[in-house]
Amino acid sequence: MSILSEAVQAELAKQAIELPSWAFGNSGTRFKVFATPGTPRDPYEKIADAAQVHRYTALAPTVALHIPWDRVDDYDALKRHAEGLGVELGTINSNTFQDDDYKFGALTHEDAAVRRKAIDHHFECIDIMHATGSRDLKIWLAEGSNYPGQADLRGRQDRLHESLQEIYARLGDDQRLVLEYKFFEPAFYHTDVPDWGTSYAQVAALGEKAMVCLDTGHHAPGTNIEFIVMQLLRLGKLGSFDFNSRFYADDDLIVGAADPFQLFRIVFEVLRGGGLNNPDVAFMLDQCHNVEDKIPGQIRSVLNVQEMTARALLVDREALAAAQRSGDVLEANRIFMDAFYTDVRPALAEWRESRGLPADPMAAFAESGYLAQIAADRVGGVQAGWGA
Ligand code: PSV
Ligand code: MN
Ligand code: MN
Known part of the structure; x- marks a missing residue:
């Protein structure tokens, strides 16, 4: 008899983890980006790779997009492409961190014209969400300052509220905004949304459709992340997770690789706080695969989450x-x-086998020959990277 009871199996069957499109592109550090043969050249190919993860695990039915990296002419066609491959389009991530105009801020900028541009970018994201059928707009802001005295901390917080209010007002009835926090980087003295408290204060001021996004790699070393998970669930404001793992900073390594016990503790609080079928919480990965193969890296990641979930269900x-x-x-x-x-x-x-899935998804994918196939097929064009 299996150590996984029927009740545990029923819970596990509910698990769904969203994959980030950018995990399939080339990424690296500020020192070097190592290219991988067969890396997708456009959003269509990223989705095709993501669909492989779902095919071998049944754990990853949705793919998050990042705009403008995944901008296409026809989102309806992209949606149909995804559905044809057995997956759906998920969260739309905005991007206000790669434009010269945003050097001193975007939604918090002193200049109303820059704020307008950044708000309009979010309006574009919401339009895309209507076309893709996405529920969540995820906002991570690279805003802050490097030196004491450089910026008016209070004024920036007030402007952030006003900008977010405009974006929030534009959301459709079934759409939500999730605001991610990060304690440092790229700014090193202050960040405008550094912690869950600030994110919570900002989203609580907006209304019910605004929630907090918790990225596991965005905390100071030693932070008790599961406590934050518990508190946000208790307050009904945990909108989504960005799962990854870290040894030092925002490493974006495979979830569960650095500290499986921490992942276990986090999942335990998720179960304690309502379980995997809580419709308010989206479970996403936010990872980059700099030196390992990307599709197997994502398969390993969702399996790690499944494994720690099964253990947490055994408590x-x-x-x-x-x-x-x-x-x-x-x-x-x-x-x-x-x-x-x-x-x-x-x-x-x-x-897995009892559900018609491979017992070992990593081995089954390796045997499929998919990596060799895309390396042969995807010649010409420009490989997508973190930022393209
Ligand atoms: C930057 O820190 C970051 O890793 C955030 O976690 C975002 O979620 C991600 O990039 C994609 O924008
Ligand atoms: Mn993140
Ligand atoms: Mn990050």
Whole structure:
């Protein structure tokens, strides 16, 4: 008998993780971008690669786009292309970090003309969302300052509110805005949305359709991220996750690679706070694959999330609650750790097979020959990169 009960399997079957289109393009550090043969040359090819991840795992039914990197003439055609490959288009990410006009800010800029341009860019994103059928507009802002005294911190916060209000007013009834926070970079002294508290204050001032996006790589070392997850769920304001993992800064490495235990603790709070079928929370990856193959990198990522979810589902919640109530510290910790240390991989492999999926999606994809095929097919044109 499987260690995954029917109830656990039913929960796992609900899991859906959104892939970022930019994970399939070439990316790197400020030192070097290593190109990979077969890298997509346009959004259509990025979606084709993303569809491979879903095909082998049944875990990744949607793909997030980034505008202008994924700008196309006909979004309806892009949507049909995705659907033809068995996936759908998801979150639309805006981009106000690659334009000279935004050197000193976009939505917070002192100059109303620059703010207008940045707000209009978000209007374009909302128009695209109507065409693609996307629910969420995700905003990450690269705004801040490098030196004390450089900027009026308070004025920027007020302008941010006004700009966001205009964008929010433009959302359709079923659309949402999710505001991502990040404690530093590219600005190094202050960031205009540095933490969940600021994001929460800004979105709470907008209304029900505005939520917080939590990127796991955007916290200072040592931050208790699962506590933030719990609090935002409790407040009904956790809109989405950007999953990745980090050793040092915003590393954007494969989720669960650096600290699987942290991922387990985060997923446990998700389950505690309403579970995987909470319609308000979008689970996305925000990763780059600088030296590893991109499609297998994404397959590994969604499997890591699935694995830690299965372990978190194994926590004996009743026994844990009893130990917590009676103040049995070590027993509570034992129950929690027992689930974390349970190897669920053989049971997950069996369960996949029972659903007509490969027991080992990494091996099945490797055997498919897809990577060699795209390397042969995709010659000519310019390979997409992080930023194209
Ligand atoms: C930059 O930090 C960043 O990694 C943010 O996390 C965004 O979500 C992502 O880029 C895509 O815009
Ligand atoms: Mn992110
Ligand atoms: Mn980031």
